[in-house]
Amino acid sequence: MSASRVFVARLAGCTVFDPAGDRVGKVRDVLVVYRKSDPPKVVGLIVEIPGKRRVFLPIGRVTSIGSGQIITTGLINVRRFEQRGGEVRVIAEMLGRKVLFNDGSGLATVEDVAIEETAQGAWAISQLFVRRPRTSASPFAKGPTAFTTWGEVREKLTAGEAQSAEQLIATYSDLKPADLANTLLDLPKTRMYEVAGELSDDRLADVLEEMPERDQVGILTTLGDARAADVLDHMQPDDAADLIAQLPEERGEQLLDLMEPEEAEDVRFLLSYAPDTAGGLMTTEPIIVSADATVAEGLALIRRHDLAPALGAAICVTLPPFEPPTGRFLGMVHFQRMLRYPPHERLGTLLDAGLEPVTADTSAAEVSRILASYDLVSVPVVDDNHHLVGVVTIDDVLDYLLPDDWRSQDGNDDVRRRAAARITLATGSIPLPGGTDEKSPVPGGRRRGRGTS
Known part of the structure; x- marks a missing residue:
């Protein structure tokens, strides 16, 4: 090992590499088991691999820890991690835990945990970095910190007391x-x-x-x-x-x-809109400006740090008022198009003449086809009077197309197959087996579940 003592909080997010230098994933936690008298033993790392899947990496397969990276033997079981009885996650469960000093000097909170190599390929908790209660009444004051060994403290277990997060x-x-x-x-x-x-x-x-x-x-x-x-x-x-x-x-x-x-x-x-329509999928907070707004003003609005990337891909141009439902919708100006013109250019002259808005009652399947067919990131939604009421972005459509349990089954092949089937059916790319019409709407359940108006 390139380091004999490591603080666990510093390991969070460290990249894990195989012997060839290829990236395997990132460390998310350290797993330990308690022992009767000795300090807890490290049994492995919880590593997040591509697909957001958390897997278990035995500590014996870690060959090097140092310089913000971890080297493994390259042998990783990609089965999803499941915590067993007696196992404790250091970051998730131990940090923030209260401990009492055995010498009677009081209470402290665990802020970090050091693990140390005790033998070749064997690691255990060696030190705790703790903070004692503050002694000043000032709300900005913090208690003193100290390093201590596992044997010098014991956990404070009070029934019904919530562990600090x-x-x-x-x-x-x-x-x-x-x-x-x-x-x-x-x-x-x-x-x-x-x-x-x-x-x-x-x-x-x-x-x-x-x-x-x-x-x-x-x-x-x-x-x-x-x-x-x-x-x-x-x-x-x-x-x-x-x-x-x-x-x-x-x-x-x-x-x-x-x-x-x-x-x-x-x-x-x-x-008020049905869940499988453009109105049910849309967001009501796009960027909306007048036709007299300039490229410089439009780019300044896109730079807002709190703006979702999909909403920053294009700007909606309408007549006043500029809050949904707006005045008459005039068109959209794409971010890339703005970059090709001088800052003083009026956005009303840069409208995408080929982009037609959809109505709020347009089916979600039709919106999906439009986004896929024209390589769009978003599509405007108007009411019967051609007033802008919102936009449907690509992430809204993906949430609709993916199966309900896609977030909880990351990397699952079955999820990917079902998602592919729904996307194929929605976009009409190819007819599905069994004679399903390629123009049929998306069947079955979906992530959103609200009813119609």
Whole structure:
């Protein structure tokens, strides 16, 4: 090994390579088992491989740890990781845990754990980095830190006391929402709900948008109504509408009443459309400008850090007002087209004349065909008076086409086959076996479940 002592929090996100130098995946946690008298023994790493699948890498197959990377023997079982009884995940379950010093000097919180090589290919916990309670009344003060060995402390186990999730959240602060969602889904349910409850409203909103609906509902039911409404306010309106549609009608109405009026209005508007139509798939927050806006102004709007990439691919041009439902829809200007013109050019002169909007009652299958046929990232949606009411983006369509359980079965061949079948049927690429008409709408269930108006 190139390092004899490593702090686990620093291992999170480290790249794992095989002996040939090819990237295998990234470390997401370290797995240990407790022993009667000796410090916990490291049994392996939890590694995320392509496809967001978490697999187990035995510590004996790790040949080198150092310089932010891990080298393996190249032999990895790609079976999805399942935690066994007696196994403990250091980052997910040990960080943030309370411990008592055996000398009676008080309580501390585990902030990091050092593992050390004890023999060739054998590792164990050697040190804990802990923080004692703060001694100052200042809200900005932090308690003193210390290094201690496993034998100098014991865990504080109090029935009914929730384990702190703050350290776990800090460790995963740099994860993208999809990766953090995947991390939470790997935790035991009670731990997942605890960590979700500690996330900020906007961070939790981003994470919920990346989760299967059953887990979204599970987390939302653990939140009080006021907190749940605040989280829904931070979600994209179409995602919030999908989630509310899965709740009992009474609670859904309660949450809508508690949401910000403007956000609730967008969600109610989306809930009025059938789930398998453009209106049911669209988002009501595209970039909308007047025909007199310049290329410089359009590019400035696209640069917003909180804007989804699919929404930044094109700008909608309408007559006033510029909030859905807008004035008459004039057209869209694609991002690449703006880059070809000087900053002072008016967007009204750069409209894509060949792009026709769809109506809110256009079937989802037809929207899918349009996006696929014309290589579009988004398509505008108008009402009967040609007023812009929203846009359907490619990620909305993918959520529709993929099977309901695609998030929870990452990398599963059966999921890919079913997804391919639905995409083929929706886009009309080839006729399906059994004489199915290539123009038939997409059959069966879907991710969204709200009813028609």
